[in-house]
Amino acid sequence: xxxxxxxxxxxxxxxxxxxxxxxxxxxxxxxxxxxxxxxxxxxxxxxxxxxxxxxxxxxxxxxxxxxxxxxxxxxxxxxxxxxxxxxxxxxxxxxxxxxxxxxxxxxxxxxxxxxxxxxxxxxxxxxxxxxxxxxxxxxxxxxxxxxxxxxxxxxxxxxxxxxxxxxxxxxxxxxxxxxxxxxxxxxxxxxx
Amino acid sequence: xxxxxxxxxxxxxxxxxxxxxxxxxxxxxxxxxxxxxxxxxxxxxxxxxxxxxxxxxxxxxxxxxxxxxxxxxxxxxxxxxxxxxxxxxxxxxxxxxxxxxxxxxxxxxxxxxxxxxxxxxxxxxxxxxxxxxxxxxxxxxxxxxxxxxxxxxxxxxxxxxxxxxxxxxxxxxxxxxxxxxxxx
Numbered sequence: 001x002x003x004x005x006x007x008x009x010x011x012x013x014x015x016x017x018x019x020x021x022x023x024x025x026x027x028x029x030x031x032x033x034x035x036x037x038x039x040x041x042x043x044x045x046x047x048x049x050x051x052x053x054x055x056x057x058x059x060x061x062x063x064x065x066x067x068x069x070x071x072x073x074x075x076x077x078x079x080x081x082x083x084x085x086x087x088x089x090x091x092x093x094x095x096x097x098x099x100x101x102x103x104x105x106x107x108x109x110x111x112x113x114x115x116x117x118x119x120x121x122x123x124x125x126x127x128x129x130x131x132x133x134x135x136x137x138x139x140x141x142x143x144x145x146x147x148x149x150x151x152x153x154x155x156x157x158x159x160x161x162x163x164x165x166x167x168x169x170x171x172x173x174x175x176x177x178x179x180x181x182x183x184x185x186x187x188x189x190x191x192x
Numbered sequence: 193x194x195x196x197x198x199x200x201x202x203x204x205x206x207x208x209x210x211x212x213x214x215x216x217x218x219x220x221x222x223x224x225x226x227x228x229x230x231x232x233x234x235x236x237x238x239x240x241x242x243x244x245x246x247x248x249x250x251x252x253x254x255x256x257x258x259x260x261x262x263x264x265x266x267x268x269x270x271x272x273x274x275x276x277x278x279x280x281x282x283x284x285x286x287x288x289x290x291x292x293x294x295x296x297x298x299x300x301x302x303x304x305x306x307x308x309x310x311x312x313x314x315x316x317x318x319x320x321x322x323x324x325x326x327x328x329x330x331x332x333x334x335x336x337x338x339x340x341x342x343x344x345x346x347x348x349x350x351x352x353x354x355x356x357x358x359x360x361x362x363x364x365x366x367x368x369x370x371x372x373x374x375x376x
Binding site (some may be wrong): 002006009010011013014015016017018019021022025026046047048049051053054056057059060061062063064065066067068069070071072074102103105107109112113114115116117118123124126127128129163165167168 | 195204207216253254287289293294296297299339351
């Protein structure tokens, strides 16, 4: 009898822990070989045949297609440089110089990867359209209210994700260090 | 009572096996992966433009809205595939994915170095069966080996600003993928 209950307990515990661990790793997007530059994290290996099983399982579940290594690299940010999470009611400023790439785009998504509805139909900027100052620096205001200059509306959603994609870039292909940067800085300016 | 830690140890070992096997099985079990999402939209071996992502609807999550996208859902079981994609003015790339969304090859317009990206896609067996002299005459042909018989080719053309999206879409409209005629 004790053997029976012991086996049932063991199997149940194994199922709960095993499936729970799978669910956790896949919803959190665990993957190995990440490249972090300030608040931005990329998984360059996810765009190649060296993709690890966790990243494979994650993209199979979400249905996205990772950007290929010969194409570019995508950096994801969920928080600003100080670790404040991206709250759509706050204003954040992304500023810096263009990273080493032929083109880049920055796009705002909700945590599930959907674009966020807004009145001006803007979901991101490309390196060709962003307004720069005389020194070549740009600043993008991400927030719920219209701003002069580069305004990326966040629609006031609770949490958003920024994805910085570099196309035709040496970053992530050869580099293992974070010296490659600098990636643009992200700073919180205040909350409504 | 001394058995309890043993039962727990056994449970943890089993949990590890359950965890690893479910992670490894996920790509085969997934019903909402990119290939499954595209199957009803894209006939086999044809380039199909994808609707641009909007806040209401997107074919896949995390699509870059600055790009016009077209896909060719390929099936190499009846022969090798020829891909021809004219490059747009700004930036064009072609990425090859296996049935399970693994990006195994990507090339951009600059790496291709021509007005169009021209590739032959075939399985390893089809490559091995290719007559040798053809291999020589076709030295300038770029041959890609697909690890799986089916998969996805995704063509992306950048619209540097929203007004140029129509141009990017037009460039992709000229892209073709088709099965080569079997050699006599």
